Amino acid sequence: MKILVFGAGGQIGREVCRAAWSPRYAILPLDRKALDITKSAAVSALLARETPDLAINLAAYTAVDRAESEPEAAWAANCAGAAQIAAACEQNATPLIHLSTDYVFDGRKTEPYREEDAVGPLGVYGRSKEAGERAVRAAAARHVILRTAWVFGAYGANFVKTMLRFATERPVLRVVADQRGCPTAAADIAAALMVIAGHIEKGEAKWGTYHFVGAGAVSWHGFAEAIFDLAAPQLAARPQVEAISTDQYPTPARRPMNSVLDCRKIEAAFGILPPSWRVGLASAIREVLDSKAQCNLREDTGRAGGSARSGP
Numbered sequence: 001m002k003i004l005v006f007g008a009g010g011q012i013g014r015e016v017c018r019a020a021w022s023p024r025y026a027i028l029p030l031d032r033k034a035l036d037i038t039k040s041a042a043v044s045a046l047l048a049r050e051t052p053d054l055a056i057n058l059a060a061y062t063a064v065d066r067a068e069s070e071p072e073a074a075w076a077a078n079c080a081g082a083a084q085i086a087a088a089c090e091q092n093a094t095p096l097i098h099l100s101t102d103y104v105f106d107g108r109k110t111e112p113y114r115e116e117d118a119v120g121p122l123g124v125y126g127r128s129k130e131a132g133e134r135a136v137r138a139a140a141a142r143h144v145i146l147r148t149a150w151v152f153g154a155y156g157a158n159f160v161k162t163m164l165r166f167a168t169e170r171p172v173l174r175v176v177a178d179q180r181g182c183p184t185a186a187a188d189i190a191a192a193l194m195v196i197a198g199h200i201e202k203g204e205a206k207w208g209t210y211h212f213v214g215a216g217a218v219s220w221h222g223f224a225e226a227i228f229d230l231a232a233p234q235l236a237a238r239p240q241v242e243a244i245s246t247d248q249y250p251t252p253a254r255r256p257m258n259s260v261l262d263c264r265k266i267e268a269a270f271g272i273l274p275p276s277w278r279v280g281l282a283s284a285i286r287e288v289l290d291s292k293a294q295c296n297l298r299e300d301t302g303r304a305g306g307s308a309r310s311g312p
């Protein structure tokens with residue numbers, strides 16, 4: 001089974017490419033240097049040439065705050081790019097898995113969000129991703145849209161790496177405590193994608209929109225505390241983490257106060273039970289703090305604070 005992976009250079013893409021796929025799967029990774037997903041002719045030509053059995057779209061503009069001042073770039077990747085990939089997949093009879101985000105919701109619901117809940121994105125990033133979802137649904141009959149949230153791992157820009165870097169620079173950190181969500185290991189997302197790909201290969205896929213996040217809700221402040229609890233033996237000093245409110249940490253983009261996603265649908269359809277994010281966190285911290293991975297800390301350009309994060 002040949003699988004084309006768009007966005008292979010991102011934090012989830014890297015995990016997908018290094019995951020333990022069965023030898024019967026051939027992974028064809030594509031990063032932004034290899035293909036501009038907003039170019040319709042290029043995307044169509046690629047699908048026609050490679051004739052993959054499945055396409056996975058992980059490519060996206062994920063700089064949540066910067067999207068407010070660069071809306072054209074966000075819409076080009078998250079909406080136009082998604083639309084081009086979906087159209088090319090439909091044209092070539094290729095099923096598509098498309099990654100989306102918790103930011104399609106406004107965060108006002110007190111319970112975990114289900115797939116059928118009304119969307120209401122608060123900023124450019126969320127609006128562009130929600131528009132991308134609609135484009136995929138309109139263009140590709142055989143699709144799985146996978147919404148995730150609070151993604152972290154050893155590669156790319158994410159909250160875990162920001163906190164570990166700040167631990168070497170600051171004795172006290174102020175982190176937002178009134179936004180709640182479910183941290184999700186990039187490696188766990190890759191594992192879920194492998195399971196979905198297996199169902200597609202067998203002709204057993206249930207097309208539609210699904211949620212997948214790490215098990216257990218927490219605030220950014222609680223997440224930061226968990227990071228330092230696990231990393232403490234490898235840190236010169238454990239920073240103090242002070243809880244602050246969203247109002248005390250203004251950002252260009254508004255964040256949903258509640259990003260908790262209900263994952264019962266994906267368990268029923270694909271047998272995927274999200275693991276605890278704490279297990280994936282321990283693994284990611286070990287990799288980031290390994291002497292060979294110290295340079296990875298500098299990949300993250302996010303701002304300090306619990307709401308300083310890129311989207312999935």
